[in-house]
Structures are given as C-alpha cells and as structure tokens.
Amino acid sequence: ALGIPAEDIQTSGLNLWPAYGNDGMRIEGYQASTNVTVTVRDIGRVGEIIDAAAGFVGEELTLGGISFSYDDPEVVMQEARTAAIENARVRADQFAQAAGAEVGDILRVVESTASTFEPRLTTGAMESATADAAAVAIEPGSQDLAVDVTVVFAMG
Numbered sequence: 001a002l003g004i005p006a007e008d009i010q011t012s013g014l015n016l017w018p019a020y021g022n023d024g025m026r027i028e029g030y031q032a033s034t035n036v037t038v039t040v041r042d043i044g045r046v047g048e049i050i051d052a053a054a055g056f057v058g059e060e061l062t063l064g065g066i067s068f069s070y071d072d073p074e075v076v077m078q079e080a081r082t083a084a085i086e087n088a089r090v091r092a093d094q095f096a097q098a099a100g101a102e103v104g105d106i107l108r109v110v111e112s113t114a115s116t117f118e119p120r121l122t123t124g125a126m127e128s129a130t131a132d133a134a135a136v137a138i139e140p141g142s143q144d145l146a147v148d149v150t151v152v153f154a155m156g
Contacts (some may be wrong), residue, residue: 008039010129036063040073046138051111052090081111088151096155104154112148 005050013035018027046066054061070076089103096103 002045002049004038004040004049008041010037011035012037019078043068043138043140046098050138059119063097066138066142076145077147080145081149084111084149085151088149089153092153092155093104093153096153101155104156105152106151108150108152110150128133 010032013033015033015035017031019029019031020026021028039047040049050063069079085106
C-alpha cells in the first residue's frame with residue numbers, strides 16, 4: 001500500500017511453537033512469528049514505513065534492526081581504487097625525489113577493503129500511521145567504503 005515493490009519485501013524467517021495449557025502438558029494451539037525484510041530506497045520514508053507497519057501489525061510489531069548500504073557500492077569502490085593508485089603514485093614520486101631516483105612501472109598491487117558504518121536509529125513511539133504522532137526519526141549516519149592498496153613501483 002505504500003508503494004514498495006514486491007522484490008524489496010522478503011520473508012526472512014518463520015517461527016512456530018506450541019502454546020501449552022495450564023497443566024503445561026497439553027498443546028492448546030500454536031503461536032507463530034514471521035520476520036520480514038524490507039528494502040526502502042528512500043531514506044526519508046523509513047520512519048513513515050515503520051509507523052505504517054506498526055499501525056498494520058499493532059503492538060505485536062518488533063523492529064529487529066535497521067541497516068544502511070549503498071545501492072551500487074562497486075561504483076564507489078571503482079572511484080576509491082583509482083584515487084588510491086593516484087595517491088600511491090604521488091607518494092612514490094615524493095619518496096623517489098627524496099632518494100634522488102625516478103619512479104618506474106607498477107610491479108604489484110595488493111588491495112584490502114574496509115567499510116565503516118555508524119548507524120544512528122532514533123526511535124519514537126511506534127503508533128499507528130493514521131495517528132497524529134510523528135514518524136519514527138531515522139538518521140542514516142555515515143557509511144564509508146574505503147580501499148587500502150599497497151603498490152610496489154620499480155625505481156631507478
């Protein structure tokens with residue numbers, strides 16, 4: 001109802017367990033819980049969507065977590081790799097100049113990658129989306145993708 005494409009909604013868990021009577025022996029029924037993972041591509045709508053889910057599910061809603069990611073991290077990583085090699089060449093030139101040498105061809109490149117993420121989730125009252133309450137405040141924080149390269153140059 002909120003315009004989230006079906007491919008961005010996935011059942012990610014299903015639990016079923018017996019509900020016992022007062023004697024602790026007789027099964028009177030079963031309880032179930034379902035975990036659903038939703039990808040929201042517009043960060044500005046996350047609070048609205050959480051509030052709408054709370055309004056639909058009611059007090060039974062448990063928010064199991066929130067995470068943020070790049071839609072296409074490879075584009076960012078390509079830019080980081082190019083910048084890392086350029087930075088390595090500048091530093092190699094500085095070392096070569098100090099040593100009275102010249103930088104030659106690249107002999108080897110070793111890459112290690114790291115991503116850091118500092119999410120901030122500010123929760124408010126998860127009331128019905130139709131109530132006059134403000135949406136849950138979501139602050140995406142920052143997510144950095146970094147490339148660390150070791151570059152070996154020939155020097156002469």
